[in-house]
Amino acid sequence: MTVPTHDTEGADPRPLHARIAADLREEIMNGDLAVGGNLPSTAQLKTRFDASNATIQKALQLLKAEGLAVGRAGAAVTVRKNRQRAVHPERSLTPAPAGAAYPWLAEMAEGRPAARSTLLSVAEVPVTGDVSAALRLPEGRSAVCRRQLISIDGEPAELVNSYYPVDIARGTALAEPRRISGGTPALLPELGHPFRRSVDRVSARIATQEQYAALRLPGDLPVLRTLRTVYGDGDRPIEVTVMVKAGHLYELCYEFTPGT
Numbered sequence: 001m002t003v004p005t006h007d008t009e010g011a012d013p014r015p016l017h018a019r020i021a022a023d024l025r026e027e028i029m030n031g032d033l034a035v036g037g038n039l040p041s042t043a044q045l046k047t048r049f050d051a052s053n054a055t056i057q058k059a060l061q062l063l064k065a066e067g068l069a070v071g072r073a074g075a076a077v078t079v080r081k082n083r084q085r086a087v088h089p090e091r092s093l094t095p096a097p098a099g100a101a102y103p104w105l106a107e108m109a110e111g112r113p114a115a116r117s118t119l120l121s122v123a124e125v126p127v128t129g130d131v132s133a134a135l136r137l138p139e140g141r142s143a144v145c146r147r148q149l150i151s152i153d154g155e156p157a158e159l160v161n162s163y164y165p166v167d168i169a170r171g172t173a174l175a176e177p178r179r180i181s182g183g184t185p186a187l188l189p190e191l192g193h194p195f196r197r198s199v200d201r202v203s204a205r206i207a208t209q210e211q212y213a214a215l216r217l218p219g220d221l222p223v224l225r226t227l228r229t230v231y232g233d234g235d236r237p238i239e240v241t242v243m244v245k246a247g248h249l250y251e252l253c254y255e256f257t258p259g260t
Contacts, residue, residue, distance in 0.1 A: 017058035065218040120147040134240040144169035158245040193232040222247040
């Protein structure tokens with residue numbers, strides 16, 4: 001499909017190279033351009049988009065900066081392997097066996113050993129907005145927050161902020177700056193707070209300054225933000241987690257069984 005270069009009512013106002021990158025990005029992400037395969041040649045793209053060589057190169061450079069494509073000048077540009085990952089959110093609620101990696105971390109690593117979780121901080125912090133609402137706490141009331149950065153192959157993949165009511169977390173491993181054996185899906189039931197249900201709210205947003213820097217985002221691409229509330233007995237919120245990942249590199253896969 002040729003992208004129009006003239007201004008018309010309702011036309012995409014972005015520069016042509018950004019529009020070209022957007023179309024190619026979509027084809028990479030939905031599988032029209034296969035992982036490990038070549039992108040169309042510069043000549044093909046020039047014809048398709050009625051664009052100059054310089055404009056095509058700028059578009060390809062955007063995709064390379066985003067980690068979706070690889071290649072060098074004078075060589076074919078290919079779709080980079082192991083970039084877009086399908087994540088199954090329900091697996092992050094599964095406890096890890098003794099000595100094993102967290103199931104959700106192993107899934108993000110796609111079987112490779114180079115995935116890790118770095119604990120950035122553990123502190124009592126005031127909560128506001130949708131986090132305080134999810135915890136059913138007044139604005140400004142404190143909760144214990146555990147902040148983590150997930151990395152794969154040395155590249156930042158996801159920011160995770162998990163919040164716990166003070167009366168649940170204080171004096172437990174939740175409030176200590178160390179890794180929790182088996183993760184919170186194992187610890188919270190031990191503390192008398194079994195998981196009964198979980199609700200995810202997913203939205204696409206433009207990254208904050210903190211998210212942009214921590215995830216090393218290449219431009220104004222959206223992030224996927226998941227606000228997860230885990231409920232215990234009596235439908236009490238026992239954990240609220242905000243997970244932020246690069247929107248162009250991940251998709252969330254939810255599986256539902258009719259009638260359940």
